[in-house]
Amino acid sequence: MGEMRNMNRIKKEQAVTLIALVITIVILIILAVVSINMVLGDQGIFKKAQEGANSMHDAEMNTQAGFNSITDEMDKIISGSNTQNPELRQDTPNAPEEIDGMTPIKFIEPTDSEMGSVQETDWNDNTWYDYSESKWANTKSEDGSMWVWIPRYAYKITYNNPENKSEGGTIEVRFLEGTSDTYYENGELKTAKRQTTVEETVDTTSDFYVHPAFTNETSINFANGGWDSELTGMYVAKFEAGFPEGNNETPSKKSSVSYTEDTSWVRMIETGLTYDSTQPARNWLDGIYEGNFPQISYPVFQPLTYSMNYINHNDAYNICKAINETGNIYGFTTSSSDTHLIKSSEWGMISYLSYSKYRNQWTRYSY
Numbered sequence: 001m002g003e004m005r006n007m008n009r010i011k012k013e014q015a016v017t018l019i020a021l022v023i024t025i026v027i028l029i030i031l032a033v034v035s036i037n038m039v040l041g042d043q044g045i046f047k048k049a050q051e052g053a054n055s056m057h058d059a060e061m062n063t064q065a066g067f068n069s070i071t072d073e074m075d076k077i078i079s080g081s082n083t084q085n086p087e088l089r090q091d092t093p094n095a096p097e098e099i100d101g102m103t104p105i106k107f108i109e110p111t112d113s114e115m116g117s118v119q120e121t122d123w124n125d126n127t128w129y130d131y132s133e134s135k136w137a138n139t140k141s142e143d144g145s146m147w148v149w150i151p152r153y154a155y156k157i158t159y160n161n162p163e164n165k166s167e168g169g170t171i172e173v174r175f176l177e178g179t180s181d182t183y184y185e186n187g188e189l190k191t192a193k194r195q196t197t198v199e200e201t202v203d204t205t206s207d208f209y210v211h212p213a214f215t216n217e218t219s220i221n222f223a224n225g226g227w228d229s230e231l232t233g234m235y236v237a238k239f240e241a242g243f244p245e246g247n248n249e250t251p252s253k254k255s256s257v258s259y260t261e262d263t264s265w266v267r268m269i270e271t272g273l274t275y276d277s278t279q280p281a282r283n284w285l286d287g288i289y290e291g292n293f294p295q296i297s298y299p300v301f302q303p304l305t306y307s308m309n310y311i312n313h314n315d316a317y318n319i320c321k322a323i324n325e326t327g328n329i330y331g332f333t334t335s336s337s338d339t340h341l342i343k344s345s346e347w348g349m350i351s352y353l354s355y356s357k358y359r360n361q362w363t364r365y366s367y
Contacts, residue, residue, distance in 0.1 A: 091175040091183050093131045093151035094232040096123075101331020102139040102147065102235075104128050131175070131358050138238065142331035143250045145301035146238035152176045152231060154183060154192035154208040155352050162205070173356040174208055179230035181210050198223050213349035225345025236342065236350055241316075242305030243284040244297055244329075252285055253329050254295035257318045259283075262291045264310040281310045298322075298329045317341045 096104075103120050106128060110116035120140070121128050129137035129149075137149040153176055159169035174183035174192065181192045192208040198220050202209060213234065217226030244250040259281060266279040282288040284306045285297055296319045299308050311319075323339035324332035332339065353359070 092177070093153075093175040094178065096129070096137045096139070096149035096233065096235075098123055098336075099139070099235065100333045100336040101141050103141075105138050105140045105146070107138065134358055136358075139235070143244070143298070143300055143329040144248060145250075145330060146303075147235045147301070148238050149233055149235055150349055150353060151233040152179070152210075152214040153353065154181065154210045155204065155356070156208045157204050159205065171352050171356045172208070173353060173358060176210065176214075179214075179232055183208070195220055195223060211345075211349050211352065213343070213345045225343045234346065234349070236346065237301035239301045239303055239305065241299035241301060241308045243308060244300045246284065246306050247304045248300055248302045250300045250302070250329065252297045253327075255298050255319060255322045255328075256325060257296045257315065257322050258293050259289065259296060259311070260293065260315055261312055262289065262293070264312065266310065270309065279310070283308070283310060300329075 104123055104125060106119045106121055106125075108117045108119050118140070129135050131137075131151070139147045139149070141147065154174045156172045157169060158172065159165050159167070161167040174185070176183055176192065181194065183190055183192060190208070192210045193202075194210045194215055195202050195212070195217075196219075200220075202224075212224035212226040214231045215224075215226045216228060216230050217223060218228050220226075242248075244252045262281050263278050264281045266277060268274060268276050271277060271279060280288045280290065283297075286292075286294045296311075296315065299319065308316075317340075320339055320341040322328075323330060324334050324337045326334075
């Protein structure tokens with residue numbers, strides 16, 4: 001009997017355990033259904049997460065569209081292409097070309113407590129130059145020589161008294177885009193004129209003319225000192241050619257060009273005499289070379305430098321052409337630069353810009 005009671009008790013415990021297990025399974029199934037519905041249902045977590053992601057994506061797209069719109073408008077203003085606001089159009093000088101061996105530089109003005117200095121920068125520095133603020137783009141080559149960028153422009157001269165031009169006047173300048181002849185005036189796109197035939201007489205007091213130093217003049221036999229191609233601008237030496245060493249730290253290095261004369265016609269101010277005269281050719285480095293015809297040292301274009309003298313036009317022409325030859329001191333290459341002796345048209349190009357509204361306190365005393 002005792003064994004039967006034990007067996008009955010065991011059966012009852014098993015039955016209770018089984019019922020509890022079933023209840024547990026049912027509860028787990030209910031919880032699973034609820035959880036799945038919370039995660040995957042129309043109001044579930046995944047649905048809400050997807051909707052949130054979509055909303056965030058839409059917000060990002062709207063924000064980017066807003067930024068793009070602002071950027072486009074700024075580009076239009078800068079480039080002068082905003083047709084809805086033509087008064088915002090403006091002339092923008094062509095950006096300086098990147099030349100091997102050149103590094104952009106900025107001049108830091110002196111203060112009461114600090115001396116002025118030259119600071120190197122990079123080609124992407126948007127504070128490097130600003131022609132509208134008379135801040136021209138300056139660069140330095142590897143030897144320390146300094147160069148300045150003259151952007152392509154058109155000009156017009158207005159004399160105070162057309163009957164007596166010696167009374168002076170004003171030079172107006174309009175920067176041109178790329179190699180085009182177009183500029184903006186009061187929001188209106190205009191085209192500058194240029195000489196089209198050899199016989200044509202140019203009147204730069206009546207309209208704006210593209211400065212010939214930037215133009216292709218092959219069709220008019222280079223009547224005004226132009227080129228065989230259109231130029232966006234040109235670098236010119238900031239200082240006159242001088243000898244290395246002495247007041248600068250550039251070591252002397254001989255070029256491939258030699259002097260060709262052992263005498264030179266010298267102004268009396270150079271000799272201390274009361275008349276101009278023929279003198280033995282010499283230079284600061286080699287002294288009187290008396291027929292030895294030494295090779296010409298690469299010139300430097302730096303301030304406070306002893307100027308090159310006792311040199312004829314032929315030798316000056318040849319040494320300027322050799323500035324970008326292999327082994328030069330500047331870092332120039334023939335593929336990125338075309339060096340030459342400055343022409344009258346290019347001197348005029350510099351002078352006109354330096355006497356326009358874009359001049360600054362340094363431009364009239366350089367080059």
